[in-house]
Every structure is written in C-alpha cells, then in structure tokens.
Amino acid sequence: MDNTPLPLASTFVSVLQQVLGAPEKGFSLHEPEFAGNEWKYVKECIDTGWVSSIGKYVDEFERCLATYTEAKHAVAVVNGTAAQHIALLLMGIGPGDEVIIPSLSFVATANAVAHCGAIPHFVDSTERTLGLDPEALEKHLKQTTERAAGGLRNTLTGRRIAGIVPMHTFGHPVEITELLEVAGRFGLPVIEDAAESLGSYYQGRHTGTFGHLGILSFNGNKVITTGGGGAILTNDSELARKAKYLTTTAKRPHRWEFFHDEIAYNYRLPNLNAALGCAQLERLEDTLARKRQLTERYREVFQSAHGLHFVEEPKDCHSNYWLNAVRLIDPSMSARDILLSTANDAGFQCRPAWTLLHKLPMYASCPRAELPTAEKLEASLINIPSSAYLAELSR
Amino acid sequence: MDNTPLPLASTFVSVLQQVLGAPEKGFSLHEPEFAGNEWKYVKECIDTGWVSSIGKYVDEFERCLATYTEAKHAVAVVNGTAAQHIALLLMGIGPGDEVIIPSLSFVATANAVAHCGAIPHFVDSTERTLGLDPEALEKHLKQTTERAAGGLRNTLTGRRIAGIVPMHTFGHPVEITELLEVAGRFGLPVIEDAAESLGSYYQGRHTGTFGHLGILSFNGNKVITTGGGGAILTNDSELARKAKYLTTTAKRPHRWEFFHDEIAYNYRLPNLNAALGCAQLERLEDTLARKRQLTERYREVFQSAHGLHFVEEPKDCHSNYWLNAVRLIDPSMSARDILLSTANDAGFQCRPAWTLLHKLPMYASCPRAELPTAEKLEASLINIPSSAYLAELSR
Ligand SMILES: Cc1ncc(COP(=O)(O)O)c(C=O)c1O
Ligand SMILES: Cc1ncc(COP(=O)(O)O)c(C=O)c1O
Numbered sequence: 001m002d003n004t005p006l007p008l009a010s011t012f013v014s015v016l017q018q019v020l021g022a023p024e025k026g027f028s029l030h031e032p033e034f035a036g037n038e039w040k041y042v043k044e045c046i047d048t049g050w051v052s053s054i055g056k057y058v059d060e061f062e063r064c065l066a067t068y069t070e071a072k073h074a075v076a077v078v079n080g081t082a083a084q085h086i087a088l089l090l091m092g093i094g095p096g097d098e099v100i101i102p103s104l105s106f107v108a109t110a111n112a113v114a115h116c117g118a119i120p121h122f123v124d125s126t127e128r129t130l131g132l133d134p135e136a137l138e139k140h141l142k143q144t145t146e147r148a149a150g151g152l153r154n155t156l157t158g159r160r161i162a163g164i165v166p167m168h169t170f171g172h173p174v175e176i177t178e179l180l181e182v183a184g185r186f187g188l189p190v191i192e193d194a195a196e197s198l199g200s201y202y203q204g205r206h207t208g209t210f211g212h213l214g215i216l217s218f219n220g221n222k223v224i225t226t227g228g229g230g231a232i233l234t235n236d237s238e239l240a241r242k243a244k245y246l247t248t249t250a251k252r253p254h255r256w257e258f259f260h261d262e263i264a265y266n267y268r269l270p271n272l273n274a275a276l277g278c279a280q281l282e283r284l285e286d287t288l289a290r291k292r293q294l295t296e297r298y299r300e301v302f303q304s305a306h307g308l309h310f311v312e313e314p315k316d317c318h319s320n321y322w323l324n325a326v327r328l329i330d331p332s333m334s335a336r337d338i339l340l341s342t343a344n345d346a347g348f349q350c351r352p353a354w355t356l357l358h359k360l361p362m363y364a365s366c367p368r369a370e371l372p373t374a375e376k377l378e379a380s381l382i383n384i385p386s387s388a389y390l391a392e393l394s395r
Numbered sequence: 396m397d398n399t400p401l402p403l404a405s406t407f408v409s410v411l412q413q414v415l416g417a418p419e420k421g422f423s424l425h426e427p428e429f430a431g432n433e434w435k436y437v438k439e440c441i442d443t444g445w446v447s448s449i450g451k452y453v454d455e456f457e458r459c460l461a462t463y464t465e466a467k468h469a470v471a472v473v474n475g476t477a478a479q480h481i482a483l484l485l486m487g488i489g490p491g492d493e494v495i496i497p498s499l500s501f502v503a504t505a506n507a508v509a510h511c512g513a514i515p516h517f518v519d520s521t522e523r524t525l526g527l528d529p530e531a532l533e534k535h536l537k538q539t540t541e542r543a544a545g546g547l548r549n550t551l552t553g554r555r556i557a558g559i560v561p562m563h564t565f566g567h568p569v570e571i572t573e574l575l576e577v578a579g580r581f582g583l584p585v586i587e588d589a590a591e592s593l594g595s596y597y598q599g600r601h602t603g604t605f606g607h608l609g610i611l612s613f614n615g616n617k618v619i620t621t622g623g624g625g626a627i628l629t630n631d632s633e634l635a636r637k638a639k640y641l642t643t644t645a646k647r648p649h650r651w652e653f654f655h656d657e658i659a660y661n662y663r664l665p666n667l668n669a670a671l672g673c674a675q676l677e678r679l680e681d682t683l684a685r686k687r688q689l690t691e692r693y694r695e696v697f698q699s700a701h702g703l704h705f706v707e708e709p710k711d712c713h714s715n716y717w718l719n720a721v722r723l724i725d726p727s728m729s730a731r732d733i734l735l736s737t738a739n740d741a742g743f744q745c746r747p748a749w750t751l752l753h754k755l756p757m758y759a760s761c762p763r764a765e766l767p768t769a770e771k772l773e774a775s776l777i778n779i780p781s782s783a784y785l786a787e788l789s790r
Contacts, residue, residue: 033444034441046671052427095512111658220449260755266623351651
C-alpha cells in the first residue's frame, strides 16, 4: 500500500472534523444508545427470574416489531444469521441448490446459504442502491439458466437455482419491486436480507416485508440492539408458525412429554435480550430522527469535498441511514486505504465495504455473473461515524 | 392412558409434600436464582453500552469457567446446541458420518449431529449412571464395525463412524474413563455432552474435561443461566482457538478490513448474557450446596416409599444433582404417566425423561444397537422439583 497522504485524505478528515469536531476519545462507527426503559425491563427479567425461554418480552418484542414494520408476523431469533438460515430452509433451499446473492454484502449473507448446504451464486450490484441490480440479474438469468423439471436450472453447473436474497446495503432499500418482478418471471422466491434496514422504506412500505420472508439483525452495531438478536418477518401465517417451530426445537406442545418431530434448532431469543429490544424499539423513531440530522449535516458539508460523493437514499426511498457512506469518485483500492488509515489514525473510525464475497477463499469458486459495479463500489465506498448521538455534536 | 389413581401416585405426592410442603403457587422443576451481582454486572453493560460482541464479560466468563472446571480453555457461545455443533465440526464430523449417542438424551444431542449433515447412531444406556453403557458400546462396535481406510466402518450401513458423544444425564457423570478406553480401542474421538453437569465430577475431575472437547449449557433451566448460552471446553489450545474463530465468523483480525477465510458461524455469546453468567458462577458453589441439601432430604424421605427408587450419584462421582429423579421399580409407561399427572395436578411440576431419540420420527430410521435399558429407563424415570431455594422449605 502506498502511504503518501493524498490531498483527498486531508479533505476527508477535515470534513469529518467540521461535522463532528475534534475526536478527543475517538468517534466509533456506530454505538448503541440506552436512554429509555432498557434497565427497567431488563431488571424486571432478573427480578422475576424470567431471563430465558419463558417470559413476556419475546412475545411483546415480536408484536412491536410486527406493528412497526407492518409485517403480519415477526419471529424473534438469536441473531440475523440464524434468521436467514431458517428463512432459506423455509423456502425449501437445501444441499446442492444455488442461491443468488450480491457479492457486495456481509459474509453472513453467504454463510447462511452455506449453512443450508447450498451454494451462493453472485450477481452484480447497482450504484443506484448499492444493492442487487435487477437488470443485471435478469440478463444473467436469461443467459445462464433454463426451466427444468425441478425448477430453474443453471446450465453451466447443472444445479437448481432456488432463490434470491437481495440485501438493503447500509440501510438503503434495493429496487425490490423490480427484483420481485424478475424473480417472478423465473419462478424464484425472494428472501430480503433487511439486517441493516430496520426503519427503511421503499415506496412507503417497510423493507423486509416485500419478499416471501425478510430478516432483521439486532447486533450491537445496528440501529437497535438486543445484545445479539434477529427476526424473521413474513405476511404468511403458516411460514411464521413454521419459523417459530423450527427455531424452538420443533417440540409438540404437551404438559410434560418431550416429543419433537423435525430436525430443528435452538435459535430462541432469550427473554432478557428481548426485553432490551422492547425498550430499544420504543425509542427507534427518535434515534432515526437524530441519525437523519447527522446525515443532513454530512450531506451539506461533503458537497464541497471534491473527489468525494456522499451516498444518499435511493429514489422513492426513505433510508434509516444506518451507516453513512461516501464514495471516491475515482475508485481505487490504494486511495481508499489511504483515506481509511488517515481517518482512523485521526480518531474517526471508518471502514470500507466488505471484501467482495467472491474474493473470500471459501466462496471463490462459487458461480457468478460479471461483477463490474461491485468491484467499483468495493474500491470506492467508505463508511463514516454514524451513531445517533453525533447529531448533537454536528449542530 | 389408564387414569386410575395408583397407590404409588399417592405415595409419590405425599413424599413430595413431606419434603416441600403444600404447593401454594406450585413448585416448578427448576428455577434460576439471581441473588448475587447479576444486577450490578448487567447494569454496567447497559450503562457502558457494551452489550454485544465487545466488552469484558465474555473474556471474564470464559476465564472463570476454565478456572472452575479446570479445563485449559472455555469458549463461550450462544447456547449448548451451538457448542455441540462446533465441537462436532472440530472433530471432523461431516455429511454422511455416523456419531454414537445415547438414545436417552435431550433432542439437541441428536440435532447437533444432524446439523453437521451426520447421522446419529444410538447405543444403550446403563442403570448405573443413566448414561452410555461402555460394555454395550464395546460389544456393539465389535459386532457391527470394521477398520477401513477412512476410519471405522459400520458394516451394515457402509458409513464411517466418526465419534462418540456421551451425555451426563441430569448431571450424573457417565463412566467416562471406561468410555474413553473403548473409544481409544476403536480410534474414535469423544465429545462430552456436559450440558447438564456443570459442577459434577468423575473421580475428582470435572465432567466435560475428559474427552477431546466437552460442552456446557446455560439455558434458563440449568444450574446457572445466561438467559441462553453455552460453552466449549477443551485442553487443546489449537482446538480452542479454532472454536473461537469458527463461532465468530472466521474474520481475520484487521483494523478495518472484512476478510473471512472459512464458512463459519455467528455463535457469539453477547456480553450482556456473559455478564449474567459471571454473576451466576460466583454463586455456583452455594447453589450446588443448597441443591445437595434438598437431595439429601429427598433421599431420606423416599427411602420409605415402596415401589420408588431415588436416583443417587454414581460410584466415585460427585453429581450436581441438576434434576433430582426417582425411578419406578416396575417400569411402566402408564403407571409413570399416572404419577406425572397426579403430581402435576397437585402443583408439583414433574416430567419424564425424554422420549427416546430413536422413537422420534426424524431419527426413527437411524442405525441403533439394542436399547433394552434405555427403554426401561424411559418407562421409569421421573424428575422432581429441584430448584436450590427448595432446600430452605425442606428443612
Ligand atoms: C447484511 C447482513 N446480513 C446478515 C447479518 C447477520 O446478522 P447477525 O450479525 O445478527 O447474525 C448482518 C449483520 O451483522 C448483515 O449486515
Ligand atoms: C443433554 C443436553 N444436550 C444439549 C442441550 C442443549 O443446550 P441448549 O438448550 O443450551 O442449546 C441440553 C439443554 O437444553 C441438554 O440437556
């Protein structure tokens, strides 16, 4: 890596400083905030002894999530990866199937596919949303698949293509309507990876509620946290029932008998963690409003930063701006890395997008389309400090 | 089910009443207790914002678990099932392998095998410990296996037998030395399912530290709880390192880069849950001492209960008596069920052992040895209320 400090790096750091001020103890990328009923609810769990699989908060959290997202059902689970694993299983994805995912995503999107014994199949992203590109998807499917007895067949590998998992990158909604249209034409189910997009809307409807199933994550770095946690969203009551059953060891209800009738999982969210989630959800709107103030300020100040482009919410979308991001107008891994090291050295925690999934050794030989936009985005995206409390500093 | 109240059922309930008194609000099977630093540590997590993957309690919990069990390493994970899944993967168990487990166990023991794509292979238990019978195991392996190029081959199925998972039932240690000898003669690794046996010792050494790997569970019904949680125990530093890596997405350490080099899992225990665990561990000795007082009292009073036999810790063992149990001297499913309904109706939460795993539909066609003792135990075991606080009532 060439370590010459670029003029661009100074510009970058000076904009961060202009918005956030001097980093005395450093600004991290995204910090959770516990300013509401967190302690009250968690204390209640401890005082009553209901910290584990019994207790009211899991039900309550599921109800509040469903209300907030306007999904018919939300099933709370132990984390986003587990949610994705179960969602894929519920769509009938199994060993030897291929599942279309973006190469520009967190590794969990691919891992959950692998946990089903299935194989990720990478398709390109678009600069418009940072997510799966409907046109690239359609073109790729047209060129490389055929209808066969068992479903859609990849003519190159001979395997079944069994589903599509679009991901709402950094909270920005993908073109989900267009993706659903393409998926429909090829007979594929869609599972939305909305791990990052709680509070994000596409044409007024909450992300994660368009596909057959959607998933959320409440990891410590997300807009709300349960310590670790996730949820499955669906409008299909039967899928919701199955999701609950499969994530709680498939035990038939009985007063004392232990009778289970499927290979299933312990993917339960403990009541203790759900209690935290309930309190966090109560303040979500306030959190998102303050995050948006911060975003506004970034947007304004980055306008005068030549060579850098502030990433804004896509057309017809309302984004939670989970992680604010800038793009280098001239993509370059080495320039990107100089900006990253300069900013991190100066106390502003910044990070690149993920290493593209098809470059990771365990997924390097998976099938893929051409990925020019993903490559370009990888060499240009930088996430910047995005905690809600930073809004107060940026006034 | 014949519902005639047996004289045995009256005896059973009257003994429970004699020990515990009248169940005003009912006595549940096993309740957690939060009488130490739970509040303090959990509140600290919330106050500092460290509830998720960063924070000191996970390290601290692992250190305390290792100290307590005298295992060289403990790796905290999201629950016991996840611990078992990873332990099996670390022993090289994969699709198409068979793994020896007792049919008398909780479904998670079999599920974790299935999660590796492997097949449970059931062997009988012994009345001496309620766990795997070393003699039955040896006889079965002699009769049905042969040495082959890839390892031990099941001559009936043609598949590789790749490991043995003994389980310490209700906290009572199995004959682990003998099992390790048999395993050694057949070249099989041993993974101890010590989910129920934190605080149980075989010849002075903690359960879960004899095999290549051992696992613990901190589910809400166990002797200590983290809400949901588990741990992997091992004396092998390389296995411990790999366990940590595989349970935390196999991310290579880097200041900002996301580079992962194996298909891995999000099986992290959140810091919030680890904080609870640290406080629970501090009081474990006290909890176990009170549980033992309760056990003493049960033992004494059940002596005069004809037809019932109180289950005591095996020879050379110190048991945590996680769940106290009685056995019907004449095994009978219908008699057992009458005792269960009578006691539960009277407010004493009691339960049978698990439905034998080879009787569950998804495992019904798995390979198995003859299981006469497991069948007998299934028709005779009943767990009775075992929370530590009951010791105070039973004085
Ligand atoms: C895009 C994406 N998918 C899946 C996940 C997995 O969620 P979790 O970390 O809760 O398992 C995450 C978050 O970490 C994510 O960002
Ligand atoms: C014998 C046995 N194995 C495995 C487990 C799985 O542990 P967990 O419930 O924490 O996933 C349990 C406890 O529930 C158990 O009793």
